[in-house]
Amino acid sequence: MLQVKTPEEVLELIEQEFVPLKESMETVPLLSAIGRVLGEDILAKEYVPDFNRSTVDGFAIRARDTFGCSDAIPAILPLAGEVLMGEGAEFELQPETCCAVPTGGAVPKGADCVVMVEYTEDYSDGTMGITKPAAPGENMIFRGDDVEPGKVVLRKGRVLGAQDIGALAAVGCVRVPVRKKLVVGVISTGDELVPPENSPKAGQIRDVNGPMLEAMLTFFGAEVKNYGIVKDDEKRLAAVMEEAVSKCDAVLLSGGSSVGIKDASCRIIQSMGTLLLHGIAIKPGKPTILGKAGNKPLVGLPGHPVAAYFVTKLFVLSLLGRLSCRDMSSYTVTARISENVSANHGRAQYHCVRLEKRDGELFAFPIRGKSGLITTLAGTDGYFCIDRDCEGVAKGAEVQVTVVLERV
Ligand SMILES: Nc1nc2c(c(=O)[nH]1)N[C@H]1C(S)=C(S)[C@@H](COP(=O)(O)OP(=O)(O)OC[C@H]3O[C@@H](n4cnc5c(N)ncnc54)[C@H](O)[C@@H]3O)O[C@H]1N2
Numbered sequence: 001m002l003q004v005k006t007p008e009e010v011l012e013l014i015e016q017e018f019v020p021l022k023e024s025m026e027t028v029p030l031l032s033a034i035g036r037v038l039g040e041d042i043l044a045k046e047y048v049p050d051f052n053r054s055t056v057d058g059f060a061i062r063a064r065d066t067f068g069c070s071d072a073i074p075a076i077l078p079l080a081g082e083v084l085m086g087e088g089a090e091f092e093l094q095p096e097t098c099c100a101v102p103t104g105g106a107v108p109k110g111a112d113c114v115v116m117v118e119y120t121e122d123y124s125d126g127t128m129g130i131t132k133p134a135a136p137g138e139n140m141i142f143r144g145d146d147v148e149p150g151k152v153v154l155r156k157g158r159v160l161g162a163q164d165i166g167a168l169a170a171v172g173c174v175r176v177p178v179r180k181k182l183v184v185g186v187i188s189t190g191d192e193l194v195p196p197e198n199s200p201k202a203g204q205i206r207d208v209n210g211p212m213l214e215a216m217l218t219f220f221g222a223e224v225k226n227y228g229i230v231k232d233d234e235k236r237l238a239a240v241m242e243e244a245v246s247k248c249d250a251v252l253l254s255g256g257s258s259v260g261i262k263d264a265s266c267r268i269i270q271s272m273g274t275l276l277l278h279g280i281a282i283k284p285g286k287p288t289i290l291g292k293a294g295n296k297p298l299v300g301l302p303g304h305p306v307a308a309y310f311v312t313k314l315f316v317l318s319l320l321g322r323l324s325c326r327d328m329s330s331y332t333v334t335a336r337i338s339e340n341v342s343a344n345h346g347r348a349q350y351h352c353v354r355l356e357k358r359d360g361e362l363f364a365f366p367i368r369g370k371s372g373l374i375t376t377l378a379g380t381d382g383y384f385c386i387d388r389d390c391e392g393v394a395k396g397a398e399v400q401v402t403v404v405l406e407r408v
């Protein structure tokens, strides 16, 4: 019999038993930092922007020179100069004058706002008519509006996206401190397994978990060492596990996690270090094993692909996040369930769903099927959970769907 733990207990166990990897930082060029875990807080060293800028094409002025003006009675201001793009405004704007400025151009000293070209008239005699009163600060970005020296631009732990690469470029951070990629070993075990490129003979099936786990880990940002398929031979499996542990920061072994005579994963993991857990109160995914060799996690995943998928999503990635100090935020949306879904297993029950908007409302269509079927994962957008004390959800009820980001 398995001594199962609740999902909450498993996440606590992960926090207690594993610590972030030491000396796991490296510096990479700006563009190589996409998708990597930021290793340090990034503080601005300079003002961004470093000068007052216009946000429109127009004329830099002093707001008070336009008070009370209108279409009928424009404020008439001599044109004192023009600022060119990419050049500083070397002069100071005198009262009751104006100066042409392009969008993004520097606003000269003395000016406190910019009036849009649409609210001006060019009298072609060296003067401009301003037809709308302006307020101080209008249409301007001031020096340091974006960031000032010392301001935190990005926090460590964040997985860097394209928008973050832009922010790093803005502050001149072109050598980015990131966490080294975790090296994760993946092993599939089972006499029935053949590589996906083979045609299975009677009693054989293609290895689904190996490629699926490799894809999940690659998207997560790990470096994967795939040890392929190992037959149900305890000695051979133990030898491949030893090899993987010596080369990797964590090892995932799928199949053989249950309590059958040939299910050797638990014995092997136990023999290599400490067994922390065998059994989680979730469906699918109950016969999961967690152990450690030093600070290196050894995970025995259930062979059923949907179970292997959920255990990886719910626990393995959290564990890898713990090792690499990674921000593990997930994203949920509220959706209306399209049909009744029952549950009475005394375990938290996870269901994949397809999301679809109908008449402006988001619906979750549950995908039914046993955890041994892989097509129940294909084409799904996320999943929701029915708590272990709940008997199900009724058609039309709102559920919180965790969106699977691999597809974004
Ligand atoms: N007596 C019991 N039997 C089972 C229990 C139990 O508690 N008591 N739990 C069931 C549950 S739940 C699951 S999940 C599975 C877990 O099985 P194992 O981890 O021991 O895995 P196998 O027996 O090796 O395989 C199960 C199933 O999955 C297929 N498989 C395995 N690896 C792959 C792969 N890489 N790609 C695709 N499919 C794979 C395998 O062919 C089997 O069909 O145990 C239940 N039994």
Ligand code: MOO
Pocket: 282, 283, 284, 285, 286, 287, 302, 304, 306, 307, 371, 372
């Ligand atoms: O862990 Mo399972 O519930 O048959 O996939």
